[in-house]
Amino acid sequence: MPKDTNYSIVLIEGLKLSPNRGVVFLQASDGSLNGIKVFKSLQESGQKKSVRDLQHRFDAWIDGLHNKKMFHGWDDPNYRNSFVFKWTDRNVMQRLYGFLENPQPRLRPRFQVCVLHTNDSKTQFNTETSHLKLSEALKVDPKVSQAIVKAFPDVKGN
Amino acid sequence: MSKQVAHWTQKSVEDFQHSIAADFIAFIESSMDEEGVSQAELAKRLGVNPSRVSQVLNNPGNLTLKKVVEYVRVLGRKVAVVGYDDGDRENMHGPVNAEVFHTCWKHMDSPTNFFVFNEICEKRKKPACPVFIVVHGVTKTASTDHRSQGSWSWNTWISKSSKDLHCASTL
Numbered sequence: 001m002p003k004d005t006n007y008s009i010v011l012i013e014g015l016k017l018s019p020n021r022g023v024v025f026l027q028a029s030d031g032s033l034n035g036i037k038v039f040k041s042l043q044e045s046g047q048k049k050s051v052r053d054l055q056h057r058f059d060a061w062i063d064g065l066h067n068k069k070m071f072h073g074w075d076d077p078n079y080r081n082s083f084v085f086k087w088t089d090r091n092v093m094q095r096l097y098g099f100l101e102n103p104q105p106r107l108r109p110r111f112q113v114c115v116l117h118t119n120d121s122k123t124q125f126n127t128e129t130s131h132l133k134l135s136e137a138l139k140v141d142p143k144v145s146q147a148i149v150k151a152f153p154d155v156k157g158n
Numbered sequence: 159m160s161k162q163v164a165h166w167t168q169k170s171v172e173d174f175q176h177s178i179a180a181d182f183i184a185f186i187e188s189s190m191d192e193e194g195v196s197q198a199e200l201a202k203r204l205g206v207n208p209s210r211v212s213q214v215l216n217n218p219g220n221l222t223l224k225k226v227v228e229y230v231r232v233l234g235r236k237v238a239v240v241g242y243d244d245g246d247r248e249n250m251h252g253p254v255n256a257e258v259f260h261t262c263w264k265h266m267d268s269p270t271n272f273f274v275f276n277e278i279c280e281k282r283k284k285p286a287c288p289v290f291i292v293v294h295g296v297t298k299t300a301s302t303d304h305r306s307q308g309s310w311s312w313n314t315w316i317s318k319s320s321k322d323l324h325c326a327s328t329l
Contacts (some may be wrong), residue, residue: 014163016252056218057177059255065257070184
């Protein structure tokens with residue numbers, strides 16, 4: 001990632017609010033992460049079905065459901081923090097990649113958030129590992145961590 | 159933090175409908191996996207073109223009650239339409255996922271009527287039967303016992319359930 005890139009967390013309005021889980025987007029100042037752009041573009045262009053499908057999937061994960069057709073992580077220890085939401089847009093399979101984070105170890109140690117960053121079409125059976133590598137790299141990037149701490153402060157009274 | 163907004167399913171009837179229909183599609187797909195039924199096989203059972211099945215499974219918003227019944231029945235399953243009051247009048251929290259209801263029902267051993275349901279509730283209230291072993295005229299449990307020094311006094315642990323233990327002294 002370029003050194004002068006800054007990051008911010010974008011909350012998704014209207015999803016289920018839970019003390020256990022949340023789903024957010026990660027935005028990069030250089031525009032390199034397209035996840036939030038794709039989601040907003042679906043909303044603005046009236047792709048209601050796709051927006052509803054994604055919101056339903058986010059809610060299902062927030063609720064603690066297990067459904068590999070909708071979302072999953074990886075057993076591979078190299079990608080153990082990576083996560084993906086699966087959806088279809090006009091018959092083309094899509095993947096929204098992110099990573100899992102526990103942003104408030106003191107305040108809410110069990111609270112887990114899925115930080116989404118990149119959307120890509122799925123054109124082959126095997127997973128595009130570059131997205132998983134990016135997930136793992138973003139998770140440990142200090143500037144990304146700063147953005148997460150700003151969105152989810154780990155102090156009482158917030 | 160910004161003011162909490164209502165759940166996305168509050169926007170319109172179609173949004174709410176999409177969400178609950180998507181729960182149902184997830185159940186159908188899970189049933190298909192359990193039965194080893196492909197979309198092609200499902201289409202054959204329904205007497206329709208496979209593309210028709212794909213359209214239904216990929217477009218929850220278009221699901222009708224008749225389609226719901228057709229799809230569950232060819233998979234040997236059933237369906238109930240369940241209304242409920244979770245106290246969330248403004249729909250700030252969205253619908254409860256159907257799988258939560260299904261899981262709760264299975265957790266209660268899948269009662270098919272209220273007589274069975276009540277029997278299950280009654281059984282779950284009663285403690286497990288204690289197991290006694292009689293040794294030399296003194297009763298002790300199969301679990302733990304402690305002998306007090308210098309006498310035939312026994313503290314006997316009587317286990318009623320894994321959560322309910324009490325100690326009775328015997329001479």
